[in-house]
Amino acid sequence: MTARRTGTGGRARVPAVLAASALLAGAGALLGGCGHSPANTASAGGTGRPARAQAPAGAPEATTYARLKGVPRDDAPDGATGGLVVHPAKAVPVLDKPGGRTVATLPAQQLGGPTWVPVVQSSGDWRRVLLPSRPNGATGWISGAADGLITAHTPYTVKVDLSRRRLTLLKAGKPAGAWSVAVGGARTPTPTGRTFMLATLAPATRTPSPLVLPLGTHSATLDTFGGGPGTVALHGWPDRSVFGKAVTHGCVRVPQDALDALAKVPLGSLVFIGA
Amino acid sequence: MHAFTRLTAAGLLAAGLTAGAAGPALAAPPDPAGSGSAFGLAATGGPLGSVPPVPAVSSDAGPARKSLLKEDRLKAVRASALNVSAAPANARSNVADLAVPTAKLKADAVTATCRDARGGAHLTQATVAGRRLDASPPPNTTIPVDVEGVGRTSLVLNKQQRLPNGRLAVTAMQLNLPGGKGALRVASATCGRVPAQRPVEAPAPKPVKHHDLPVTG
Structure with a gap:
């Protein structure tokens, strides 16, 4: 299932295997529930x-x-x-x-x-x-x-190893932390390549994650997701059992201590996502 | 002639002391990369006499300047209103009313400028043996001159030397003594580039509150 698709609210059109999880579906809604920034809503067309x-x-x-x-x-x-x-x-x-x-x-x-x-x-x-x-x-x-x-x-880089489902934070080239994380599932893989820390958002709702760290990359299989543009992010997850698994819609779910460390990483820092 | 022999001997001694240091080391006191410096006049050895760089300034931070109303320690050289200034990325030296009678060299003003490791020289009403010199000579313009008691030697205008640390030394006029036995330097300015701004550490991000982006879960 590599065709581009649209996921709405994380429920209706996400792959069935993922939508079957109430938690996952809830995540889409919670992470995506508040819509766009007014400043960026019409961004693609140029605001003039x-x-x-x-x-x-x-x-x-x-x-x-x-x-x-x-x-x-x-x-x-x-x-x-x-x-x-x-x-x-x-x-x-x-x-x-x-x-x-x-x-x-x-x-x-x-x-x-x-x-x-x-x-x-x-x-x-x-x-x-x-x-x-x-x-x-x-x-x-x-x-x-x-x-x-x-x-x-910025002295920081982030590496995500999809096959090992592991995220490593490096400072000046030296590991500053490594965590088992959840990555994209087989049908909604986390896109590989070089991207960067784009923003640090504190959503109005702190569940499932008090912070969402969008990256500069997007799901290759979901054109939109939850009303958003399919942006891939690093964020927390309340259920620790997901870590080490390939179960997400493309985002990388990280443990709380990883989120705490990643929240200090300057915007623009490179994130390498490797297969 | 007797006096000349003595002077030449002194010149040889001076040349020995400054061998291999005819350029940068003489241009200004040692200073670190990323600094600017300037002096009005300097001479080493020979019949022209010796004088350390005067007035001399050096700066690796804010601007510095010095002035000297008159320089008459050298019998063979006269100059007045020597103004020098320096900052890390720019330097300037201006010498007025220069006269080197034995070389039949005169100028109303001699100026060397250096900015962001680029330099230039400007000569006002400058003549040698009655010949007018280009007001803005190209870098390292060399012309032969006859210096009384010394013989045929060379005058280098707008002498530009790239120093090992990337800075540029500009000397508006350099009257060489034969055989590398010293030189008279008039209006010299040395500068580096604007220090490449060492990027500051990127700031830790501040969470944007209540700003939601639907991401891919």
């Missing part, structure tokens, strides 16, 4: 806000809701970086190559918090960054000299 008028009209905002066209794909999905991350204090154009065509706009905010994206390549003053939009592995070039671009360094 005056403050973000740098990019040509119609350039879509690179958010978790968007599907971008003409963006170069990540060609080094296993590649480590020096930990450089950037935050645009105001929206910046995203180009398909240094000095090339504008294919998107990277807004200053994602999901109510600051946008931080990892730099995966540099060419002169241009920085190639991972984007939080579909298709998975979307990248783009932004000007390193862009007005208001803030640069920082």
